[in-house]
Amino acid sequence: MLYHVASYAWCSNAITSLLWKPNIPPDINWTNQTIQDMATRREFLQRASLIGAGILTNQLPVSYGATDDAIMTVMGPIKPSDMGFTLTHEHILLGAPMDKDVVYDAEDICARMLPLLQDIKARGCATFVDCTPSNLGRNVSICLRLSKASGLNILTPTGYYGAGDGKHLPAYAQSETAQQLADRWIEEWKNGIGVTGIRPGFIKTSVDNGPITPIQRKLMEAAAITHLSTGLTIAVHTGDGKAAIEELEILKRYGVSPSARIWVHAGEEPDFNFILAAAREKSWVSLDHVNASMVEANMSSLKKLRDEHLLDQVLVSQDAGFYQLGKPNGGSIKPFTFVQAEFIPMMKTNGFTKAEIDKIFVANPAKAFAVSIRKL
Numbered sequence: 001m002l003y004h005v006a007s008y009a010w011c012s013n014a015i016t017s018l019l020w021k022p023n024i025p026p027d028i029n030w031t032n033q034t035i036q037d038m039a040t041r042r043e044f045l046q047r048a049s050l051i052g053a054g055i056l057t058n059q060l061p062v063s064y065g066a067t068d069d070a071i072m073t074v075m076g077p078i079k080p081s082d083m084g085f086t087l088t089h090e091h092i093l094l095g096a097p098m099d100k101d102v103v104y105d106a107e108d109i110c111a112r113m114l115p116l117l118q119d120i121k122a123r124g125c126a127t128f129v130d131c132t133p134s135n136l137g138r139n140v141s142i143c144l145r146l147s148k149a150s151g152l153n154i155l156t157p158t159g160y161y162g163a164g165d166g167k168h169l170p171a172y173a174q175s176e177t178a179q180q181l182a183d184r185w186i187e188e189w190k191n192g193i194g195v196t197g198i199r200p201g202f203i204k205t206s207v208d209n210g211p212i213t214p215i216q217r218k219l220m221e222a223a224a225i226t227h228l229s230t231g232l233t234i235a236v237h238t239g240d241g242k243a244a245i246e247e248l249e250i251l252k253r254y255g256v257s258p259s260a261r262i263w264v265h266a267g268e269e270p271d272f273n274f275i276l277a278a279a280r281e282k283s284w285v286s287l288d289h290v291n292a293s294m295v296e297a298n299m300s301s302l303k304k305l306r307d308e309h310l311l312d313q314v315l316v317s318q319d320a321g322f323y324q325l326g327k328p329n330g331g332s333i334k335p336f337t338f339v340q341a342e343f344i345p346m347m348k349t350n351g352f353t354k355a356e357i358d359k360i361f362v363a364n365p366a367k368a369f370a371v372s373i374r375k376l
């Protein structure tokens with residue numbers, strides 16, 4: 001099917017130069033859901049048949065209530081012990097040119113991305129966390145298709161990307177209160193995203209360097225409110241260590257434990273004391289730009305965290321992919337294999353034990369993404 005979108009950005013700082021210019025067809029109510037999440041009647045019926053067959057569910061089973069530590073995938077809840085080897089920050093697709101409408105083809109995206117997902121699955125990856133927020137191209141129907149086709153568990157987020165000074169936010173995010181924004185995100189948890197019935201597995205939001213802006217503070221407040229209602233973990237793309245401290249101050253004011261926050265891009269902060277302090281407070285610190293050009297920096301960070309006995313708080317991923325909407329064939333797409341094919345062997349030669357590697361890629365993700373209300 002074809003999707004029509006008009007947003008474009010990705011996780012890099014290049015995002016700050018882009019503008020949000022939504023172009024909403026008259027028959028779509030932007031206040032309720034994003035275009036990307038609108039499923040066709042055919043998909044809706046497909047989903048209904050999956051629910052009928054017991055493959056998908058609209059209701060959490062009693063044993064997987066919000067405080068029972070389920071992992072919520074696009075296919076429904078799984079036990080944390082079934083999460084397995086997990087890449088905690090990757091992207092299937094992102095964005096669309098901001099200054100023009102783009103029609104994109106789900107068939108093409110699935111055809112290009114499926115082999116990359118099958119590759120990591122064959123190497124032992126079990127779970128893939130797609131970190132694309134709803135205002136940067138999230139498409140949960142594509143996530144569902146690729147999950148079914150690849151055999152990977154896939155998580156998708158609720159929440160909005162607020163970095164780039166909030167330029168990519170929908171207009172209502174400026175005027176609505178934190179509670180109103182949280183109500184939208186909580187609604188996705190309770191009743192599914194759009195008409196798909198697919199539930200988010202975490203909250204993804206983002207802020208720039210500190211001091212963060214009023215609207216970014218509001219997004220963090222909305223994330224705190226949503227967490228207290230849903231137990232969803234809060235992954236925050238964070239500009240720098242000062243912003244990371246502000247995030248925790250906001251969460252604590254709402255009574256939310258730092259253990260509910262993932263500091264996304266913690267590895268970019270040059271002053272390692274910020275990272276150590278966050279990990280000591282039991283926040284998750286995410287080294288999520290592992291690639292060929294960042295090996296030394298990431299290995300050095302991991303060694304420091306190991307020396308400080310803080311590996312329990314660490315997540316490692318690549319921020320790779322992704323099909324860039326608006327570019328021919330999705331542009332230049334980075335495979336998801338570096339961690340498994342290159343980085344883990346390097347960890348072994350650098351003295352990391354199997355137990356430590358399993359902690360980082362299996363045990364920690366299962367704890368970090370378990371749906372659980374975490375109060376101070």
Ligand SMILES: [Zn+2]
Nearest residue numbers: 011091131319
């Ligand atoms: Zn990212």
